[in-house]
Amino acid sequence: xxxxxxxxxxxxxxxxxxxxxxxxxxxxxxxxxxxxxxxxxxxxxxxxxxxxxxxxxxxxxxxxxxxxxxxxxxxxxxxxxxxxxxxxxxxxxxxxxxxxxxxxxxxxxxxxxxxxxxxxxxxxxxxxxxxxxxxxxxxxxxxxxxxxxxxxxxxxxxxxxxxxxxxxxxxxxxxxxxxxxxxxxxxxxxxxxxxxxxxxxxxxxxxxxxxxxxxxxxxxxxxxxxxxxxxxxxxxxxxxxxxxxxxxxxxxxxxxxxxxxxxxxxxxxxxxxxxxxxxxxxxxxxxxxxxxxxxxxxxxxxxxxxxxxxxxxxxxxxxxxxxxxxxxxxxxxxxxxxx
Amino acid sequence: xxxxxxxxxxxxxxxxxxxxxxxxxxxxxxxxxxxxxxxxxxxxxxxxxxxxxxxxxxxxxxxxxxxxxxxxxxxxxxxxxxxxxxxxxxxxxxxxxxxxxxxxxxxxxxxxxxxxxxxxxxxxxxxxxxxxxxxxxxxxxxxxxxxxxxxxxxxxxxxxxxxxxxxxxxxxxxxxxxxxxxxxxxxxxxxxxxxxxxxxxxxxxxxxxxxxxxxxxxxxxxxxxxxxxxxxxxxxxxxxxxxxxxxxxxxxxxxxxxxxxxxxxxxxxxxxxxxxxxxxxxxxxxxxxxxxxxxxxxxxxxxxxxxxxxxxxxxxxxxxxxxxxxxxxxxxxxxxxxxxx
Numbered sequence: 001x002x003x004x005x006x007x008x009x010x011x012x013x014x015x016x017x018x019x020x021x022x023x024x025x026x027x028x029x030x031x032x033x034x035x036x037x038x039x040x041x042x043x044x045x046x047x048x049x050x051x052x053x054x055x056x057x058x059x060x061x062x063x064x065x066x067x068x069x070x071x072x073x074x075x076x077x078x079x080x081x082x083x084x085x086x087x088x089x090x091x092x093x094x095x096x097x098x099x100x101x102x103x104x105x106x107x108x109x110x111x112x113x114x115x116x117x118x119x120x121x122x123x124x125x126x127x128x129x130x131x132x133x134x135x136x137x138x139x140x141x142x143x144x145x146x147x148x149x150x151x152x153x154x155x156x157x158x159x160x161x162x163x164x165x166x167x168x169x170x171x172x173x174x175x176x177x178x179x180x181x182x183x184x185x186x187x188x189x190x191x192x193x194x195x196x197x198x199x200x201x202x203x204x205x206x207x208x209x210x211x212x213x214x215x216x217x218x219x220x221x222x223x224x225x226x227x228x229x230x231x232x233x234x235x236x237x238x239x240x241x242x243x244x245x246x247x248x249x250x251x252x253x254x255x256x257x258x259x260x261x262x263x264x265x266x267x268x269x270x271x272x273x274x275x276x277x278x279x280x281x282x283x284x285x286x287x288x289x290x291x292x293x294x295x296x297x298x299x300x301x302x303x304x305x306x307x308x309x310x311x312x313x314x315x316x317x318x319x320x321x322x323x324x325x326x327x328x329x330x331x332x333x334x335x336x337x338x339x
Numbered sequence: 340x341x342x343x344x345x346x347x348x349x350x351x352x353x354x355x356x357x358x359x360x361x362x363x364x365x366x367x368x369x370x371x372x373x374x375x376x377x378x379x380x381x382x383x384x385x386x387x388x389x390x391x392x393x394x395x396x397x398x399x400x401x402x403x404x405x406x407x408x409x410x411x412x413x414x415x416x417x418x419x420x421x422x423x424x425x426x427x428x429x430x431x432x433x434x435x436x437x438x439x440x441x442x443x444x445x446x447x448x449x450x451x452x453x454x455x456x457x458x459x460x461x462x463x464x465x466x467x468x469x470x471x472x473x474x475x476x477x478x479x480x481x482x483x484x485x486x487x488x489x490x491x492x493x494x495x496x497x498x499x500x501x502x503x504x505x506x507x508x509x510x511x512x513x514x515x516x517x518x519x520x521x522x523x524x525x526x527x528x529x530x531x532x533x534x535x536x537x538x539x540x541x542x543x544x545x546x547x548x549x550x551x552x553x554x555x556x557x558x559x560x561x562x563x564x565x566x567x568x569x570x571x572x573x574x575x576x577x578x579x580x581x582x583x584x585x586x587x588x589x590x591x592x593x594x595x596x597x598x599x600x601x602x603x604x605x606x607x608x609x610x611x612x613x614x615x616x617x618x619x620x621x622x623x624x625x626x627x628x629x630x631x632x633x634x635x636x637x638x639x640x641x642x643x644x645x646x647x648x649x650x651x652x653x654x655x656x657x658x659x660x661x662x663x664x665x666x667x668x669x670x671x672x673x674x675x676x677x678x679x680x
Contacts, residue, residue, distance in 0.1 A: 125651040128604050134591060135647035142640020150634070249636075260470060270467050302485055302583075306478025312471035316463050324462075 019267050019322065023282040023315075027289060034293035041296045048174075052166060054288040055180035056238045058281060060259045061266070062187035063224075063231035065280045068263060069191075069204045070217075070224045071272030072129040076118060077232045077259060079140035081252035084110040084236030086144050089153040089246040092162060100161035107237035108230045114140060115229015119222035129221075137256070148248040155244035165241035176238050183231065188277040200224070205273025261308065262287045265315040286311065357601025357608075360649040361616040364599070365623050372627030379630050386509060389622050390500050391577060393511035394419070394570035395589055396618045399596045400515075400522045401563040403614045406597055407526065408556050409539040409606025410465035412563045414454060416589035417476035422447040422571035424480045427489030427581035436496045443575075444568035450476055451564015455557040473590065480583040489581040497579035511573050518569070522562070523611035531555060539606025592639075595646050596621055 034041040060077055067074045088107040091098060114136070121132035155163075165175040191197040200220055203210045207217040235255075240246060266283025268275030290311065294304055372379035379385075398415045405412045426443035430436055450472070457468045502510045526532040534555045537545045545552045575581055594604075600617030602609030621642060628638045 121647060121651065125647075126654045127647060127650045131598055131604055131650060132647060134594060134598075135643040137591065138595075138639040138643025139647070140640075142637050142643070145634060145636040145640075257470065257474070261474070264467055264470070270464050300482075300485070302481035303478065305474050306482055309471045309473065309475025309478055312474065313457065313468065316467050316471065317457070317461060320461065320463055 019319070020276060020278045020282060023266065023279060023286065027282055027285045030286065030293065031289055034289070034297055037297040041293060046292065046296060048168075050288050050292045051177045051180075052174065052242055053292065054284050055174075055176040056235055056242060057255075057258060057262060057288065058180045058284045059183045059231050059235045059238065060255060061262045061280050061284050062183050062277060063228035064259050064263050065187070065266070065268050065275045065277065066191075066200065067129075067224045067228050068268050068270060069200055069272055069275050070220050071204050071207065072122060072221055072224060073133065073260070073270075074115075074118060074225065074228050075130065075133040075256050075260075076114070076136040076140055077228065077235075078252040078255035079137050079144065080111055080114045080229055080232040081236045081239060081255055082144045082248075083114060083140050083147065084108075084233035085239045085246050085251050086148050086153070086236075086248060088162075088237055089158060089240050090148065092159040092240075093153050093157040096159055098159070100159065103159070103162060104234075104237055107233045109233065111233015111236060112226050112230040115226045115232065116222075118229065119225030122225065123218045123222045141253070144248050144251060148246075150248050152248060153240075153246040158240055158244050158246075162237065162241050163244055165238065176241060179234070179238065183234075184277060184281055191277055201273060258287060261312050265312060267315075267319060283315075357610065357613050358616055360652075361600055361613060361620045364645055364649075365616065365620040368620065368623035368627045372623065372630060375627065376630045379627065383507065385626060386507065386512060387501075388626055389619075390509040390511040392618065392622050392625075393515040394574045394577075394586065395592055395596065396515045396615075397518055397566045397570045397573070398563075398589065398593045399600075399614050399618055400518055400611060401559070401566040402593050402597050403600070403602055403609055403611055404522065404526055404535060404559045405465075405563050406594075406602050406604060407535045407539050407606055407609045408559050409542060410458060410556060410559065411469060411594070411604075412451075412454060412465065412560060413469040413590045413594075414450070414472035414476055415563060415567050415593060416586040417473050417480065418447055418450045418564055418567035419571050419574065419589070420480040420583060420585040420587075421450065421476045421483065422568045423575055423581045423585050424483040424489075424583060426571055426575055428483060430492065431489055436493055440572045443571045444565060447568025447571060448561055448565040451561045451567065452557070454564070455560030458560065459553040459556045477583070477587075480585070484581065484583040486583075490579065492575065492579055496576055499576045500573065511577070514569070514573065518566070519611060519615050526611050531558070535559065536607060539603070539608065541607075592621075592642070595642060599646060599649055 031041070040046060060081070064074060064077065084107045087110050088103050091106050092103055118129075118133055118136055121127045121136070122129045125132075127135075165179075168174055191200070199210070199215055202213070203215055203217045203220045210217055236252065239252060262283040263275070263280055264270060264283070265286055266275070266280035268280060287308065290307055291304055294307060295301060369380070398419070402412060402415065422443040425446045426439045429442045430439035434442070454465070454469055454472055457463050458465045500509060500511045504510060504513045508516075526535065534545065534550050534552060537548070537550075538552045538555060542552065570586075574585060578585075596617045597609070597614055598604055599620065600610070600613030600615070602613060624641060624645065625638050628641060633641075
């Protein structure tokens with residue numbers, strides 16, 4: 001029985017890995033298809049543009065994955081990014097001599113603070129995450145308006161140290177991409193190689209059992225929101241770097257859907273307890289390549305949203321069917337043993 | 340304990356409990372608006388203004404049913420946009436406005452059924468499905484209309500929302516009231532509604548009860564789509580033009596209203612009456628802010644704050660008063676015994 005369990009587990013692990021490889025395959029296939037229609041897709045300038053877009057989304061997506069693994073969700077990330085970007089851009093505008101590293105700290109700090117407030121609402125005030133963050137989605141957006149007094153920060157006012165993050169550096173790669181890679185590596189290390197990461201999965205897949213083992217799900221739930229906030233803040237900084245303009249009306253709005261879509265396409269279970277950084281990275285790439293590729297091959301931008309929605313649905317349908325196959329296989333095995 | 344007065348009080352409290360936040364918010368907003376401006380408390384004007392919230396109201400009615408089931412439909416606003424696009428294109432192709440309106444409602448219902456199909460037959464989580472169709476349906480509206488707007492609707496249709504029933508109640512509000520009564524009846528006076536509540540409380544047990552829970556959930560999604568179709572007709576009559584960005588972001592406001600009305604976001608508990616009260620509470624807040632020239636973004640933030648407080652305050656109060664806490668804990672323990680064992 002032990003052996004069959006171990007077998008079952010390795011089967012599940014293989015399937016999960018197979019899934020990551022599967023999405024990776026789809027990403028490559030989609031990229032090749034775009035390239036075949038229009039070779040310009042593979043021009044360095046274009047790949048560069050894709051990387052810049054992916055760099056920002058992936059930072060948020062890794063955070064959201066951690067939140068979803070712990071059975072929570074954060075709908076407020078677009079607004080959190082907005083507040084962090086606005087505050088940071090204003091500090092940069094009003095104190096042009098401040099070193100870039102201070103601006104990074106401001107962005108991450110503001111984000112972490114807002115994330116902590118989300119965590120407090122969920123853990124302290126016992127509000128379901130989906131409602132708490134639906135509320136703060138609107139509250140933080142209002143905060144952007146109040147903080148900025150509805151005045152936008154213009155490209156000329158953004159310190160050059162920040163905009164340099166989106167330009168090719170001496171290494172040949174824009175720092176945004178390096179930051180994205182750093183977050184992905186950190187996320188991968190945390191979820192795969194640390195005890196705390198393993199415990200996060202335990203808390204997400206079965207909070208009662210985790211409590212019985214002496215873990216505190218509430219603590220994990222609080223801290224995933226803080227980490228998510230900090231990453232959204234970092235995303236805010238990258239947003240300034242990439243777009244230069246910070247407009248209080250729309251900074252970061254709609255990011256929550258893009259990010260949650262990428263996380264779901266990446267195979268993260270929306271009910272918590274499972275998800276992989278590699279899968280999420282693939283999900284982010286698929287979303288990023290699709291958005292860029294459709295434009296490059298001359299499909300009207302109006303098709304983008306529909307393609308996006310279709311892919312989410314297809315990904316989830318395929319996922320569910322595979323998962324069902326997996327669990328029914330397991331059940332059969334157990335039935336044989338019992339018989 | 341045997342004191343009949345106390346028990347009637349308790350039962351009144353139990354009955355009013357879920358409605359209390361919405362009622363308090365409504366009253367506070369009305370008083371505040373009246374104090375802020377002498378022009379605020381003008382009932383006919385307020386009623387007329389309320390007309391433009393009725394599209395959201397219709398969506399919230401069906402959303403209440405969907406959420407009671409333990410599901411959610413995030414695609415309602417996108418569904419509305421695509422249904423409105425179809426209304427516009429059918430009308431442009433030469434059909435009468437009545438035919439176009441029926442077409443919009445049919446399209447909305449079909450899209451709702453598609454959501455329901457994926458959730459009940461394929462067995463996917465509704466949050467993910469409708470997140471997908473939120474993008475898909477909006478995208479379909481964009482493909483259908485591009486950056487063009489459909490205009491040139493007939494005169495009697497455009498501005499129909501200004502018509503008054505009994506010389507007081509605007510037409511959209513009348514439509515909303517009729518729908519609220521119908522859906523309220525469905526939710527609270529029929530087997531369908533009973534099964535909905537059971538499903539939301541305990542899906543597994545309901546599956547074994549010999550009822551047809553799948554059909555129930557499917558109908559709720561179809562109804563949600565149908566309301567999006569109705570709302571598409573209303574919004575077209577009100578605005579007189581159709582663009583693909585119609586009702587952008589409405590889904591969040593709709594969910595907010597439903598939750599404010601005392602419906603449990605995890606299902607199994609909720610009333611149409613609560614949603615109706617919450618809608619009027621939100622209208623009162625927005626009108627009270629609008630008359631003081633408060634920016635729309637801040638209006639949204641205030642609604643968000645109210646949403647959070649609605650849930651946080653009862654929890655805080657029950658913590659402060661130990662007696663409530665004990666009885667609550669007892670209730671929770673009893674509940675846990677029932678479900679986890």
